[in-house]
Amino acid sequence: MKHNLILKVVSKFLIPLIFLFALYVQFHGDFGPGGGFQAGVIFSAGIILYALVFGVDSAKKVIPLHILRVLASLGVLIYAGTGVASLLLGGNYLEYGVLASTQLAGQHIGIIVIELGVGITVMAVMLIMFFAFAERGRPIEDVEDKEGSQ
Amino acid sequence: MIDSIVNITLLSLLAILAFAIIRMRSLFAVIMLFAGFSFISAGLFVAMDAADVAFTEAAVGAGISTILMLATLALTYAPEVHKKEKLPGHKPWLPLAVVLITGGMLIYGTSDIPAFGDPNAPAQQHVAPYYLEKSLSETGVPNVVTAVLASYRGFDTLGEVTVIFTAGIAVLLLIGGRRKKTKNETTEGVNET
Structure with a gap:
């Protein structure tokens, strides 16, 4: 981990581009290929690359686990909440047309918002899984020592 | 070509x-x-x-x-497992026969599959023409895939997101948060769980 100078320089250059591309896929998904799911995965891949090169601890300082848990629930909440909002505005569940004055504008808002929810949840869950696996691997000697001594 | x-x-x-x-x-x-x-x-x-x-x-x-x-x-x-691999106790003929027969049946089945991109294929006849014709005027989204996923099939996508969320919870329950019990513990790890 100490001598990976090339990896560090290249990934410092790549990670912002990965984030930018994830945001592009997220918010341009209605026009080009992609959407919330792909954007969430690409965004988490950027952070995983950071964790691989700079260590899991520094990556956890970027996005701590408790924030990831909140984000994972927040995405589902945004999605389901959009449905509730359309219910309250007098439409059916997830009927986006009632969210704005016209049908098309409402559809557009609805799709952007739920894609954002999808992206947030996917990004958070992928990182939760990665951190769970990475954390599980590290202290295994400590755990074994403790279990052996009891 | x-x-x-x-x-x-x-x-x-x-x-x-x-x-x-x-x-x-x-x-x-x-x-x-x-x-x-x-x-x-x-x-x-x-x-x-x-x-x-x-x-x-x-x-x-x-x-x-x-x-x-x-x-x-x-x-x-586990390094010690790596040294010598145990061979299975049975002969490979039965699995081989199963694989060959299944593969043969699948290849036989492909003769009935419509050609790639065939407009008369059953998959193109049901709701696909409706989506292709109406999705732009009904949702204003040029990408039909996004229109179907997010708008027409919004319930399915909500279910998928819930599945992903549930998978994340399951991973956390199964292998998350073990670090609390290790001895040289940082304060960061304690706060997590």
């Missing part, structure tokens, strides 16, 4: 990779070849104009799942 060259090249590469994966004994190399397999599949999806699927395959199949498999390998790696 150029399409068939690309398709034949990609499909042969897939077959070569599949055989290499079967022959390989090092799990690390197998995981790397799985990633290559996913990338070539993504290339095939691009060749079939399914850019959204290709995105997902490249990001999830080649990226995230490779990382997770590597992490699992790191967790379960």
Whole structure:
């Protein structure tokens, strides 16, 4: 981990581009290929690359686990909440047309918002899984020592 | 012409990779070849104009799942198992027969599948024409895939997000938060759980 100078320089250059591309896929998904799911995965891949090169601890300082848990629930909440909002505005569940004055504008808002929810949840869950696996691997000697001594 | 060259090249590469994966004994190399397999599949999806699927395959199949498999390998790696591999106690003839018969039936079944992109295929007859004609005027979204996923099939996508969320909770319940009990513990780890 100490001598990976090339990896560090290249990934410092790549990670912002990965984030930018994830945001592009997220918010341009209605026009080009992609959407919330792909954007969430690409965004988490950027952070995983950071964790691989700079260590899991520094990556956890970027996005701590408790924030990831909140984000994972927040995405589902945004999605389901959009449905509730359309219910309250007098439409059916997830009927986006009632969210704005016209049908098309409402559809557009609805799709952007739920894609954002999808992206947030996917990004958070992928990182939760990665951190769970990475954390599980590290202290295994400590755990074994403790279990052996009891 | 150029399409068939690309398709034949990609499909042969897939077959070569599949055989290499079967022959390989090092799990690390197998995981790397799985990633290559996913990338070539993504290339095939691009060749079939399914850019959204290709995105997902490249990001999830080649990226995230490779990382997770590597992490699992790191967790379960046992050096002493690596030395000698035990051969299975039975002869390979019954599995071979099952594989050959199933494969033969599948190849026989492909003769009834409509040609790729056939407009008269049953899959193109049901709701697909409606989506293709109406999605732009009804949702204002040029990407039909996004229109179907987010608007027409919004309930399905909500279910999918819930599934992903549930999977995250399951991973946390199963293998998350073990660090609290280790001895040289940082304050950060204690706060997590």
